[in-house]
Amino acid sequence: MEFDKGAADLILHAKNLKDTEKLAAFLAEQAEPGTVIALDGDLGAGKTAFSQLFAKHLQVEQQVNSPTFTLIKEYEGRLPFYHMDVYRLSLEEADELGLEEYFEGQGVTLVEWASLVEELLPSAYLHIYLEVTDMTERQIYLKGQGAPYGQWLLDLKREWGTA
Numbered sequence: 001m002e003f004d005k006g007a008a009d010l011i012l013h014a015k016n017l018k019d020t021e022k023l024a025a026f027l028a029e030q031a032e033p034g035t036v037i038a039l040d041g042d043l044g045a046g047k048t049a050f051s052q053l054f055a056k057h058l059q060v061e062q063q064v065n066s067p068t069f070t071l072i073k074e075y076e077g078r079l080p081f082y083h084m085d086v087y088r089l090s091l092e093e094a095d096e097l098g099l100e101e102y103f104e105g106q107g108v109t110l111v112e113w114a115s116l117v118e119e120l121l122p123s124a125y126l127h128i129y130l131e132v133t134d135m136t137e138r139q140i141y142l143k144g145q146g147a148p149y150g151q152w153l154l155d156l157k158r159e160w161g162t163a
């Protein structure tokens with residue numbers, strides 16, 4: 001299912017990549033074992049760029065590449081970091097990869113094109129939809145599915161305006 005923009009808990013406007021990094025840094029700081037972030041948005045919206053900035057703030061020192069062809073890549077940061085791209089996978093193939101083991105593991109999982117495998121996502125995750133509004137501008141829609149993401153978004157909302 002497509003991301004329901006009308007149901008977003010929070011909408012942020014990023015003027016440039018720095019603003020996207022501010023969001024990535026905030027979320028990387030909150031991240032804990034089992035954190036799952038579902039990323040959606042058209043090709044070029046910034047899912048991989050966001051993931052790279054998130055990894056940077058999770059203290060991943062390796063270079064994070066687009067997982068379009070590798071499907072799943074694991075990195076080491078403050079916590080293990082699992083980066084997935086499910087665009088090329090059928091639901092059945094994604095299921096066979098055993099995504100739940102990543103979601104329930106000790107690391108943090110970011111899934112590009114997550115809506116394509118919505119049935120396989122855990123009951124709690126943070127859903128982010130990136131929309132291109134201009135060359136470097138992005139409208140970022142966030143929806144917290146279950147705990148602790150609702151609270152994260154309340155904290156983020158408070159911080160975003162003042163930082």
Ligand SMILES: Nc1ncnc2c1ncn2[C@@H]1O[C@H](COP(=O)(O)OP(=O)(O)O)[C@@H](O)[C@H]1O
Nearest residue numbers: 014016017020043044045046047048049136138
């Ligand atoms: N504010 C922004 N947020 C995210 N990406 C941005 C922003 N401004 C420019 N970009 C650029 O847009 C491109 C997004 O590409 P990418 O992250 O590969 O998209 P996707 O993974 O969604 O297909 C990158 O080159 C990135 O640097």
Ligand SMILES: [Mg+2]
Nearest residue numbers: 047048066112
């Ligand atoms: Mg990508």
